[in-house]
Amino acid sequence: MDATSTALADFVQRHPRLFVLTGAGCSTDSGIPDYRDTNGEWKRPSPVTYQAFTGEETTRRRYWARSLVGWPTMANARPGAAHRALAQLEAAGRIGLLLTQNVDGLHDAAGSRSTVDLHGRIDTVRCMACDTRTPRAELQVELRRRNPRWAELEARAAPDGDADLDGRDFASFDVPDCPRCGGMLKPDVVFFGESVPKERVAASFAALEASDAVLVVGSSLMVYSGYRFVQAAAQAGKPVAAVNLGRTRADELLALKVERPVGEALAELADRRWPAPSQPHRI
Numbered sequence: 414m415d416a417t418s419t420a421l422a423d424f425v426q427r428h429p430r431l432f433v434l435t436g437a438g439c440s441t442d443s444g445i446p447d448y449r450d451t452n453g454e455w456k457r458p459s460p461v462t463y464q465a466f467t468g469e470e471t472t473r474r475r476y477w478a479r480s481l482v483g484w485p486t487m488a489n490a491r492p493g494a495a496h497r498a499l500a501q502l503e504a505a506g507r508i509g510l511l512l513t514q515n516v517d518g519l520h521d522a523a524g525s526r527s528t529v530d531l532h533g534r535i536d537t538v539r540c541m542a543c544d545t546r547t548p549r550a551e552l553q554v555e556l557r558r559r560n561p562r563w564a565e566l567e568a569r570a571a572p573d574g575d576a577d578l579d580g581r582d583f584a585s586f587d588v589p590d591c592p593r594c595g596g597m598l599k600p601d602v603v604f605f606g607e608s609v610p611k612e613r614v615a616a617s618f619a620a621l622e623a624s625d626a627v628l629v630v631g632s633s634l635m636v637y638s639g640y641r642f643v644q645a646a647a648q649a650g651k652p653v654a655a656v657n658l659g660r661t662r663a664d665e666l667l668a669l670k671v672e673r674p675v676g677e678a679l680a681e682l683a684d685r686r687w688p689a690p691s692q693p694h695r696i
């Protein structure tokens with residue numbers, strides 16, 4: 414075991430109630446590409462914004478066409494070593510809350526229970542008018558039924574259940590509306606340019622306050638909605654450790670940085686024998 418692995422194990426040992434913040438680096442082993450390179454720069458065109466999605470019909474056609482082709486990658490993704498290790502650490506009583514910036518649901522699939530999906534879930538669709546939520550898998554059937562020729566396309570998988578379908582004419586793509594009220598359907602995720610629901614942020618900050626330290630896993634923290642938790646932890650004097658390949662926006666705030674593949678580093682950590690954290694006495 415190298416020095417940073419020992420330091421990481423010590424960090425977890427000293428701080429029994431962790432607030433864990435995860436990002437795309439947790440899911441790349443599961444076949445879900447990430448948006449950024451190790452410098453935290455965009456690898457690809459930036460994702461669709463809320464304003465473009467809700468304001469432009471052509472953007473919605475393009476979004477759902479790409480989503481139709483990209484969905485199977487997302488639907489078939491299985492948890493990787495990092496997801497499993499974090500579920501194990503939670504079962505060992507080391508994690509107060511796992512806040513993920515990922516929308517793939519793979520922490521839940523791995524068995525983590527104390528999770529908050531900061532940016533929502535791609536496996537759910539929400540009607541923007543009547544707020545009805547339905548499984549994304551159901552919409553896939555409808556998208557395929559309306560667009561059989563598109564359903565035959567294969568394309569390179571892109572982040573968040575998207576696929577690269579450049580240079581096509583999306584005008585003929587038929588986007589379904591809400592079957593209940595005719596409203597606009599949107600994946601139940603927080604798009605760029607959209608705010609995270611207030612109660613979700615408040616619950617996460619409450620968990621941060623109750624924690625001893627923060628562990629960042631597989632995130633460059635370039636998006637403010639995640640970065641602010643690290644900022645708040647630093648302001649409150651809570652130490653922050655990060656396991657991430659490459660630069661993070663919070664590098665100068667970190668008490669410990671482990672630059673290793675997250676699956677490997679976390680699996681080693683979870684395989685240690687963790688004593689149950691001491692519980693306050695009840696009378």
Ligand SMILES: [Zn+2]
Pocket residue numbers: 540541542543544545591592593594595596
């Ligand atoms: Zn509706």
